[in-house]
Amino acid sequence: MKKYRWLASLVIALLTSYAVLRRELWFDEALTLLNFVLPLELGQIYFSYIIPNNQIVYSMLLKVWDLFYCGGVDIVVYWRLLSVVCALGMLAVLAALRQKIDGRRSFPTFIVLSCMCVSGIFMNYATALRGYALSWLLGAVALYGLYEIFHQNARRGWLLYAAAALLAVGTVPTNLLMLAAAAVYAIPWMGKKFWRDRRFYGVMAVIPAALIIFYAPIATAFLNTFKLGEGFSSRWGAIECVLGMYIACFGLLLIFGLFTLHKQPWQYCLRWSIWLFPAAAILLLHRAPFPRVFVTLLPVLAMLVIDGTVQLTGRHWNNFHRGVFAITMICCQILLIPGGYLAAEKLKLSCYEDDFFHPWYMLPNYRSSQTAERLVEFSRQGKIVFLSFPADPLPILFYALNKEQLAAGSIRSDVPCNSVKSLPPGAILILRSDEAPEIYEKRFGGKLQKHSEHKQHSFYTLSTE
Incomplete structure (x- = not known):
């Protein structure tokens, strides 16, 4: 033995x-x-x-x-x-x-x-x-x-x-x-x-x-x-x-x-x-x-x-x-x-x-699937949703697509990096919680209003100044 x-x-x-x-x-x-x-x-x-x-x-x-x-x-x-x-x-x-x-x-x-x-x-x-x-x-x-x-x-x-x-x-x-x-x-x-x-x-x-x-x-x-x-x-x-x-x-x-x-x-x-x-x-x-x-x-x-x-x-x-x-x-x-x-x-x-x-991705608060559920809700409401690169967009997209087919053109992300040049007013931005929203306000020419936060992600709405 x-x-x-x-x-x-x-x-x-x-x-x-x-x-x-x-x-x-x-x-x-x-x-x-x-x-x-x-x-x-x-x-x-x-x-x-x-x-x-x-x-x-x-x-x-x-x-x-x-x-x-x-x-x-x-x-x-x-x-x-x-x-x-x-x-x-x-x-x-x-x-x-x-x-x-x-x-x-x-x-x-x-x-x-x-x-x-x-x-x-x-x-x-x-x-x-x-x-x-x-x-x-x-x-x-x-x-x-x-x-x-x-x-x-x-x-x-x-x-x-x-x-x-x-x-x-x-x-x-x-x-x-x-x-x-x-x-x-x-x-x-x-x-x-x-x-x-x-x-x-x-x-x-x-x-x-x-x-x-x-x-x-x-x-x-x-x-x-x-x-x-x-x-x-x-x-x-x-x-x-x-x-x-x-x-x-x-x-x-x-x-x-x-x-x-x-x-x-x-x-x-x-x-x-x-x-x-x-x-x-x-x-x-x-x-x-x-x-x-x-x-x-x-x-x-x-x-x-x-x-x-x-x-x-x-x-x-x-x-x-x-x-x-x-x-x-x-x-x-x-x-x-x-x-x-x-x-x-x-x-x-x-x-x-x-x-x-x-x-x-091994930390307890890493839950991309839960963020994906929110993304699906926004997509059903006809919202344009933007995912920043630091927010780890691809796992979120995977879990969202695993739930249902998303509306064409409703999801935009920085993959490849910084590929999104503009967003319409009312768009939802999903950022990593430690990101500075001011960077995206300057980039998209609007004001970001934070309306919720979940685990490692923060959710913002883009409005005109």
Whole structure:
């Protein structure tokens, strides 16, 4: 039974995912649905790479997943289950890989994966309608393939690794970093003089080749996305968020590997450079990426933490030792969830740019569906309704359209940004509660009269001065 101890981490993952499975859509999720998954045919999704929000492989997979919806459960919950399945798949593949590496010593794998599953970051991205959980699964498969290349069935290993690399970059192009991390992790499997092994260069060559092969047919559209100039507001802020991600996902287990680092051959020490990959990308790229792109590194990081945990949790530990250790580590992980809120406040990190600790779409007052009910009422009254960009218009539109067909031309929004140039008197404006109405008074040449407020939104009527 010891070899199946890791199954408990799957149960923990199911429980933590269930806790947030019913949360409402946020902007990027609604954009994926409304612009790509729902209106397009399966074959059209690949050729509609207008913005990086179309995570092509994930969008196509979600389109297929949607075909099997039979009712009986909320449609958004059903869509989120695809990400949950991918997250569970990642855990299973990592456990299978560690069984090959560690034999019957399954406790380190169980405790590291369980702690990761308890983190708020795992709960968020394991249920997100985005390609991050799929990237986790593909990253785990890439690691498994690399192990087989250098230990067992090389042909099957190359097939798994190449397929995972192609699908990973097709999901999120920034998964290049995750694949590079997996390749660096595999260096100790290549022997002391790995640079003399032709397979090393083959492994490295697969990564850019996958990107070129996948995006070559849509190269113009792919290159145009670089002109968008999207990114995080601060380089150091992004680095602090990534460091917070490490702590939130692994907690006290992080320190384990450091105690045994000096005992390892130098090839193994190369693995620890992986922790610096996000900081290097943030500092070297023309603009700091959003910290959430680095969440796809979790399978590789989990392998690093398991390596350290294996070294320090001795074979002589009995069930009592393991039980006390597991309870202590998991309780510390649970305490880190509210600790993330405190850390975000200390860093003065706005919830609107926070990807990890207290993102606005995970807060209790985030209820776009209730704002959508008000929007439907205004539409029935023949009102013109304007949704500002900060008000997160796409989830509101999704829930409104899910209720009934809205009157043509009755809804206007700043998607794309600032696209609405004028509004008639009597129009209803839905703004985020912390927005300054004076900006819109100047923009539309009228006076805004606030008549109600609900959760994170304020409702105004536009009148002539």
